[in-house]
Amino acid sequence: MIFAGQVQPPERSLSILPWLVAVALFMEQLDATILNTAVPTMSASLGVEPLSLKSVLTSYTLSLAVFIPISGWMADRFGTKRVFSLAIVLFTLGSLLCAVAVNPPMLVVSRVIQGMGGAMMMPVGRIALVRSFPRSEMLRITTYVIIPALIGPLIGPSLGGAIIHWFSWRVIFLLNVPFALVGLWLARAHMPDFRDPEAAPLDKSGFFLFGSGIALLSYVLEVFGEHTLSPLTLTVMTLISLGLLYAYWRDSLKTQTPLLAMHLFGIRTFRVSVLGGFITRLGVGGMPFLLPLLYQIGLGFPPWQAGLLTIPLALAAIGMKVISRPLLAKFGHRQVLIVNTVLLGVTITLFTQVQPGTSIWMIVPLSFTQGFFSSLQFTSMNTLVFADVEDREASKASSIASTGQQMSASFGVAFASMLAAWFLGNVNQTDASQVVPALHHAFITMGSLTILSSATFWGLKSSDGDNVSKHHAPATAT
Known part of the structure; x- marks a missing residue:
């Protein structure tokens, strides 16, 4: 759907647009995965415990979760082209500040700035894709976008390890700059300028209530298990954060144009993909943080x-x-998500078999299996989100879906770190004999949670997502 005063992007821009979004996703994925390998070295350089650096990871994803809700409004109000370009600039500025950070607090603040840019970059890119291509093309386009972006996770950890081995960890953040310049050039030339001239005013009270509630809850998850705050203080902070989120929910019911369009949860495919994906990512999201420690x-x-x-x-x-396309076309979203979620959870628990002396040739196929099931899981959930959402609601749906993904990613790292700290207790976090059993217990807990989350996809119908996957469910007998 094209809003008043807008035209469909030219054919050349349509062919380049997926690459542009892929560059943005590449930067985000490279930055996230390259940093995981560097955590032990960074902790030694900054003089802190490895698990305490989870705030450097979660501050970025938390910033995404807080600012993503306004990305859809900004795109509608100021246009996708201007907001996408601003997002790249902010992301690059945050990267440069990370490179010169002298202590963990400065690094956290710089990561928040990065997150502000990322919060606008991917959701706005997704909005442009949804408004530029028909629903029947979204699975193909999504696959087309994701494959180049997966190069980031492919080279990120090994590249980060090489940088740590030969250079300073600060060089990691400078790698974003050339990709950002390419992305900015492509955005100015080929990003379509979709906007909604009837965009409602920003829900300021909702932004404050939701943002502060999520930020406080994430902080509680981060410090839980570190024994830095008393149980009473943690309980009070948790109740306050939940109270703020409850206040937002009540406020959204009375606001004509709320920050997050909660009415979209009335759409079954949207509701199940967002809520089910949130729970699944809680179990999976901490693996990139824990595996380098293992x-x-x-x-x-x-x-x-x-x-x-x-x-x-x-x-x-x-x-x-x-x-993934032929799999979804043959079995449909419901069957794939139910079965694949269980297999993904089982794979996570199998990492308990990795210990000192374990052959690399056992780790490699296990890692391959996790990547296989994780990729299918996220592709299935991401393509189901927009299956029954109207174009006019695309920015609102994108904001909610992206917020849920980043919240679960942030909470997943915090949850995984909390479990590891809980099972470790007060022992030395660099003692392998203590770290390995604690991580194994964390893997069992996270894998079990992932397996249980498969129940959230039982609410789907066998025909849900057929307009995306082109799967045709057999007719039921009457």
Whole structure:
């Protein structure tokens, strides 16, 4: 749907638009995965415990969750082209500040600035795709976008390990700059300028209530298990955060144009994909944070070797993107999501078999399997989100879906770190004999949660998502 005063982008821009969005996603994925391998080295450089650096990871994803809700409004109000370009500039500025950070607090603030840019970059790019291509093309376009972007996770960990081995960890953040310049050039030339001249005013009270509630809840998850705050303080902060989120929910019911369009949860495919995806990502989201700790502290591998062990995961993810379309076309979203979620959870628990002395040739196929199931899971959920959403609601749906994804990613890292800290207790976090059993217990908990989350997809009908997957469910007998 094209709003008043707008025209369909020219054919050349349509062919380049997926690449432009892929560049944005590439930067985000490279930045996230390249940093995971660097956590042990960064903690030693900054003089802090490895698990305490989770705030450097979660501050970015939390910033995404807080600012994504206004990205749809900004795109409608100021146009996708202007907002997307501003997002790239902010992301690059945050990267440069990270590179010169002298302590963890400065690094956290710089990551928040990065998150502000990322919060606008991907959702606005997704809005442009949804408004530029028909629904029947979205699975093909999504696959087309994701495959180049998966190069980030493919080279990120190993590249991060190599940088840590030969240079300073600060060089990691400078890698974003050339890609940002390319993205900015493509955005100015080929990003369509969709906007809604009837965009409503920003829901300021909703933004305050939701943002502060999510930020406080994420902080509680981060410090829980570190024994830095009393149980009473943690309880009070948790109740306040939940109270703020409840106040937002009540306020959204009375506001004509709320920050997050909660009425979209009345659409079954949207509701199940967002809520089910949130729960699933809680179990999966902490794996990129815990695995480098297992490989480097638990198994004693150097950063570059630990990074290489993640390459099979990324290769499997790329391979799955190629075959996900025929799988969804044959079995449909419901069957794929139910079965694949269970298999993904089982794979997470199998990492309990990785311990000192474990052969690399056992780790490689296990990593490959995790990447295979993770890729299929996220492709299925992401393509189902917009299956029954009207074009006019695309920006609102994108804001909610992206917010849910980033919240679950942030909470997933915090949850995984909380579990690891809980099972570790007050022991030395660099002692392999203590770290490995604690991480194994965390894997069991996270895998079990993922398996249980498969129940959220039982609410789908066998025909849900057929307009995206081109799957045709057999007619039921009457």
